[in-house]
């Protein structure tokens with residue numbers, strides 16, 4: 467047995483590199499990242515290799531170790547060079563945050579020290595740090611002291627927590643599903659339907675409230691739907707408004723919706739995964755008027771606070787409702803009574819063990835302060851307006867509504883041929899040429915192009931580039947028809 471232990475120990479000690487090995491490995495990784503960041507402005511926002519990363523299978527998981535150089539080569543070829551560069555200033559698709567470098571260092575610190583951010587007893591400091599961040603969000607949103615929140619892996623999970631909380635707050639049970647009514651709009655994110663599905667409410671009544679010409683929920687239509695449903699003896703329960711829709715950045719009229727919801731005792735949840743961080747800047751604060759009157763909300767630091775993917779946040783105005791939804795006890799969760807001054811995150815979330823997410827938000831906020839975030843958000847709003855106005859002045863472009871946040875929708879109207887096909891080809895050509903990366907959506911059945919200005923590396927220069935690429939490519943394709 468002693469011999470066996472010795473053998474096992476010798477091998478298992480490879481799990482812990484010594485200082486010298488750590489230095490070698492770490493420096494290679496850091497150098498690799500530096501090279502990546504240096505070349506990022508010069509590489510395409512979408513890169514592809516012929517094998518699209520499938521080469522990773524050629525190096526299966528076995529007992530045979532490889533060195534860090536080989537590992538980095540595999541990473542570079544199969545992952546780095548096969549797909550989109552969300553952090554590129556030329557990336558305008560979907561809703562990219564970018565990925566702050568300081569957050570990456572925060573992740574390194576969090577992972578290397580492996581603080582347990584699920585329970586107050588395990589790491590009270592980590593919990594205080596996350597409460598500090600939740601409190602900061604609560605304050606810039608305008609929620610009261612008693613609000614509670616949780617840092618999640620993203621917006622979908624945050625919406626799930628909020629919607630489950632709404633269900634619990636209304637004490638809805640399986641027998642209530644068929645008569646419970648949820649009000650959403652055609653522009654709501656599909657994660658709301660997923661959340662309803664997960665909480666067992668896929669079969670509840672889902673009313674799609676019409677939107678106005680700027681894709682905002684029509685409050686009058688909402689009110690009459692609620693009234694009709696009440697008359698029918700149904701149970702209006704939840705309104706989900708969106709503050710910054712994914713397609714166009716539309717902000718539903720929050721204050722009006724809130725008044726209607728509350729007059730009818732309906733829970734108002736606001737999905738602000740994309741838009742709510744804009745409340746940090748003056749212009750955004752005005753656009754998001756009324757947000758503080760909601761019952762729960764979601765925002766995604768990995769979108770408009772520019773974090774690398776992996777951080778969303780949920781806040782519930784009456785914090786105890788979040789707690790009542792998730793609190794559980796178990797004999798194996800030892801927490802001495804009376805010592806905890808803060809509620810453990812596992813009592814506010816479906817998760818127990820989880821990464822120490824706070825650090826990736828805290829470190830950049832502390833190292834550069836809030837001012838650069840506020841400025842960047844104000845800049846994105848202005849850049850979207852600038853892009854919109856420039857496109858208006860160019861012949862050939864048909865524009866969607868003026869941007870409410872930082873997304874602009876538009877399409878090119880060619881002199882001949884089918885508009886729809888033309889714009890699909892325009893999109894594919896732009897992606898293939900690789901100078902910029904944009905995406906598309908469908909509005910009122912029409913295929914439209916979509917430019918989202920959200921990455922922290924997007925400035926005026928990149929927006930000018932986008933305008934030139936769009937114009938040049940459209941003109942070139944028009945000639946070819």
Ligand SMILES: *Cc1c(COP(=O)(O)O)cnc(C)c1O
Nearest residue numbers: 620621622655657712737739740
């Ligand atoms: C992105 C987004 C989501 C989903 O968030 P994830 O972080 O991708 O899970 C939900 N709602 C809106 C409005 C979004 O823009």
